[in-house]
Structure formats: structure tokens, C-alpha cells
Amino acid sequence: MTETWTTGRLVLMGAGVVLIGVGVVVGLTSVPQGQWPSVLLWLAGGVAVHDVVLAPAAVVLGALVLPRVPVGWRPALRAGALGAVVLAIFAAVIVVAAGVRRDPSVVPVPLTTSLVVATAVLVLAVLVGAAVGTARGPARGRDPADPELRPREDVD
Amino acid sequence: MARTRLSDLRRQPPSQADFRSPVHDPRVVARVGVLLAAAIGTAFVTGLVSHLHQHPVAWLPFSPLPAWGFRLSQGLHVAAGLAALPLLLAKLYAAYPALFQRPRLRGPLHLLERGSVAVLVATAIFQLVTGLLNIFQWYPWSFSFVRVHFAVAWVLVGSVVIHVAVKLPTIAAALRRPLDQEVDGDHDGPTRRGFLAGIAVTVLGLTALTVGQTVTPLSGAAVLSPRQAGVGVQGVPVNRTARGAGVLDRATDPAWRLTVRGPGGTVRLSRAALEAMPQVTVVLPIACVEGWSTTATWQGVRVADLVAAVSDRDDADVRFVSLQEAGSYNESVLPGAYARHPDSVVALRLGGEPLHVDHGYPARLIAPNRPGVLQTKWLDRIEVVPA
Numbered sequence: 001m002t003e004t005w006t007t008g009r010l011v012l013m014g015a016g017v018v019l020i021g022v023g024v025v026v027g028l029t030s031v032p033q034g035q036w037p038s039v040l041l042w043l044a045g046g047v048a049v050h051d052v053v054l055a056p057a058a059v060v061l062g063a064l065v066l067p068r069v070p071v072g073w074r075p076a077l078r079a080g081a082l083g084a085v086v087l088a089i090f091a092a093v094i095v096v097a098a099g100v101r102r103d104p105s106v107v108p109v110p111l112t113t114s115l116v117v118a119t120a121v122l123v124l125a126v127l128v129g130a131a132v133g134t135a136r137g138p139a140r141g142r143d144p145a146d147p148e149l150r151p152r153e154d155v156d
Numbered sequence: 157m158a159r160t161r162l163s164d165l166r167r168q169p170p171s172q173a174d175f176r177s178p179v180h181d182p183r184v185v186a187r188v189g190v191l192l193a194a195a196i197g198t199a200f201v202t203g204l205v206s207h208l209h210q211h212p213v214a215w216l217p218f219s220p221l222p223a224w225g226f227r228l229s230q231g232l233h234v235a236a237g238l239a240a241l242p243l244l245l246a247k248l249y250a251a252y253p254a255l256f257q258r259p260r261l262r263g264p265l266h267l268l269e270r271g272s273v274a275v276l277v278a279t280a281i282f283q284l285v286t287g288l289l290n291i292f293q294w295y296p297w298s299f300s301f302v303r304v305h306f307a308v309a310w311v312l313v314g315s316v317v318i319h320v321a322v323k324l325p326t327i328a329a330a331l332r333r334p335l336d337q338e339v340d341g342d343h344d345g346p347t348r349r350g351f352l353a354g355i356a357v358t359v360l361g362l363t364a365l366t367v368g369q370t371v372t373p374l375s376g377a378a379v380l381s382p383r384q385a386g387v388g389v390q391g392v393p394v395n396r397t398a399r400g401a402g403v404l405d406r407a408t409d410p411a412w413r414l415t416v417r418g419p420g421g422t423v424r425l426s427r428a429a430l431e432a433m434p435q436v437t438v439v440l441p442i443a444c445v446e447g448w449s450t451t452a453t454w455q456g457v458r459v460a461d462l463v464a465a466v467s468d469r470d471d472a473d474v475r476f477v478s479l480q481e482a483g484s485y486n487e488s489v490l491p492g493a494y495a496r497h498p499d500s501v502v503a504l505r506l507g508g509e510p511l512h513v514d515h516g517y518p519a520r521l522i523a524p525n526r527p528g529v530l531q532t533k534w535l536d537r538i539e540v541v542p543a
Contacts (some may be wrong), residue, residue, distance in 0.1 A: 005542065009324050010321075011485060012317055012320060012321035013321040013322075014315045014319050014323070015315035016319075016320075017318065019310050019312030020315060021314075023309065023310025023314060024307075024311075026306065026307040027307030027308070030303045030306075031300065031304055031307060032324060034496075035275055037299065038298035038299045039304055039308075042282055042285075042297055043278045043279065046278050047274060047278045047281070050277060054249075055248075055252050058252055059170060063170070063364060064161070064509060066177075074350075075347060075353070076350075078179065078350075078351060078354055079326045079351070079355065079358055081373065082242055082354065082355065085245055089288070092291050092382070094292070094382075097293060097294045100293070101293065102293070102397055103393075103394040103395075103514070105387055105388035106292070106382055106383065106393075107292070107382055108384050108388075108393075109378075114408055117379055120362070127355065128355070129350075129353075133411050135175075137402075152176065152521065
């Protein structure tokens, strides 16, 4: 945050503040007050799930799991973990939605079919990715090192 | 080198410097961020289109053409939102070492930056999760989804723009540097590329397994989608059933009449009387705000012909009121430009058969380039809106 605040960045910052302001005004004027606690609960819940579940799971994956598998497998397993989290979210939603649906055209595919097919696609993709990663062998860079680049720069 | 154990993590939480994987490199974080911002931006713009269809403004009127306009727009909205889910997870994963910065706060500006990131994370997760649950018609909350989804969208986009403003120099530098360029002699280019390739495969895979709710040729592959294009009674998915809307008895009552009211008077038409009027056949998409859509063949009476029976104005807006007494979408207004378009029809038949009651029997509106929630079902009356 030591870089110069150019006019362009200040304009962007101002635009962002205006957009947030629009959202806050729209929310305060269109959403009944009685609904605000539920909205805030769901907003906070997302951050809580991220901090309590997703980030620790990522630490465990990076610190405990990936170092123990062959190098060629790691990118595929990382992507597989990403796909598995997405699939888990969908699976939970699909199972509940199938239970509360009001018409058969909602979640038209049998649960076992959809989840087995999606899991098979995921596993197949990981195996193909691992095979490609293993076949390529140990990583070797092509370009010379850039001493000015620091990999753990504060980016988020 | 000793491997990390779970007990090590319990004893001493990691700091940002402990995360040595090349996937946390700014070049990776920035590239994932660009993709995520593109998905969020697409969802925001198409969401505005949907909002303006439902809350029209005089300075930006929609046209009935192209007929597939809303189908494309809303299909993109949901596809982009679903694609944003793995992209957001990947972005959080790539950037999460920043959560372990020491010291946690370095001053007021840093506090503001951290706060804006918290808003960004909270609103992004909120929008994607509630949007996902909405398309599956699961509402485990106590607020109006549409209103809150619209308001929070502005906050999300605003916090993305602020985040870009704060990080712009870092982002620009990161995007300029090739992924394969080494740092201090590392050989991590393939790892960085592999991570991005994994994200791409995940996003494309998820899209392939869901987009068939609006892309008919991929309907069979849509195993993770809440709908499949073409699957439902009479080949069209159903959003709200007649029983769910509380109209089953009135919709199937032989005494039903469609009231058409305008400055020239009022007429009441039975279904037989409607069938005796000149019939037209139109092939139009029905496109739901929840993202599913399908093309169908509709038959019925032109809206313009009904309006002409009670009004000599052909530019008037027309209100369609359903038998459904409660609900946010029990009536809609068809703008004049749509009402006089020859493809805007009070449909009596779908796919060559009488409308199924869950599709709006005895009569429903179908018009081009219009959200499904505004294609009012189980019509009770049609009113020419006074100028």
C-alpha cells in the first residue's frame, strides 16, 4: 500500500464507494427491517464458514497432505480438492432440493445418477491430470529468475 | 526436511511466510482474480437486465426482439454465477496466506483494506450461495431473496472495485510477468500453470454439468442442474404449479371467462370463444429468472387482436392479471411495443395440446424477450392501461 495513489486508482476507489452506497441505500429502503437479522446472519455465516472450515481445510491440504504425495500428482489433487468442495456443496443442495421440490421438473435426475456421474467425472479428471503431471516429470522452468519478484507478496 | 504434522499446526499457527507453494504467487492470484471479476461482472450486468425487465424505466425500454434476448442474458447470469463458485474458492485458496499476516493490523489504512476484503468475501459467498439455493428453490432464510440479492450485488461489485483500486499496482505487475519466469532460481512455472489449468477444468466441468438447463443439446449432461431443458410436463419445466398457486379449482372451472377491459368497453370470453378467434402459432423461448429455459411452440390469440376489441390505441401498455390472488408475480404489465408485436400471444395450446394446468390453462401470456415470471399464467383479466 506504499504505491502512489494515481488519479485512476482514486476514481476506482470512489466508484467502489458509490456502488456500495447504492447497495446499502437500496437494501435499507427495499428490505423490511424485520428481515435484516436474517440477512446479517447469512452474511456473517459465509465469512465464518470460510474462516472456520475452508481456510483450515486448505492449511491441512497444503501442510499435511500435498507434501506426502508425488510431485506430479499435486496439481491434480489440488484441483480435485477444489472440485470436491464444489461437488459437496452441490450434493448437499441437490439432496435437500429433491426433498422439498414442488414439481418433478425440479432436480429431474435421480440423486444417485447425478452424484455418481459427477463423482466419476471428478475422479476421472484427477486421474488424467495426475497422469499428465507424472508424465511431464519434475518441473523445470524456462525463463531466467527475476530477483525483483517475490512470491509471497501481500496479495489477496 | 521434517514434514509438518497436525500437532505442529496446533502448537504454532502458521504465518504468511510459511506458505511457500507457488500457487500463492501474485501472478496466480491476479489471474484467478481477473477470471472471478469477469464472472461477477457478467452476473452483475445480466442481473441488472433482469431487474430492469421486472422494474422498467422509461429511459431504457426493452424491445421484443431479439426473442431470445432474455434467455441468453439470464442463462449467462446463472452460468456466470455458478462458474464463480469454483473461481471464488480458488481465489480464496490462492490468497488465503494473507489471512495469517503478522502483525494482523498495521494501521488505519490497513484496517480499511482488511475491512473491504471482509465485505468482499462476505458478499461474494452470500451471493453465490443464496443464488445457488434459489435456483434449486430452497429458501432456508427469512428475507426476500430478490430484493436482498439485488442490493447485495451492488455492495459486492463495489467492494470488488475497491479491492482492485487498492491492489492495482500489484495486479498490474503480476499480470505483466509470465507464469514461467523463475524467482530465485525456482522451477515452479509448471506448478503455477497446473493450478490454473486445474481451475479451468473445474469451471468447464461444472459448466458442462449444469448449462444444459438452458442449452438444449447439453440437457442430458445437466446432472448437477436443478432443471433440464425440455424436461417437464409438455416438454417444459414448471416453476409454480396450479396447486401451489392455489388456482387449481378456478383454472379448471368450466365457467371461467377471460375479461378484456379497455377504454372501448369490456368483453368476457370463454375458452371456446377464444378458440373461435383467429389463431396464431409462435415458436418462442420460455426463460425463467432461475436460469432454465426452453423453446416451445405456442398457439393462441394475438394480444393485439384482443386489445383491438376494447381499444383503438395500439401503443398502450397492457396489464395481465392472474387468477392467482397472492404472490409477487400474479400480474404483469406488457409494454406497448410488446403488446402490438405479432408474436405476443394469449396462449391456449402448447406443443399442439391444450395448455396443461401447470403451464397456465386455460390461458396464459407468452411474449418474446421477456422473463418467465412475467409470462402470466392462469389469466383472469387483461386491462389496457390508461395513457
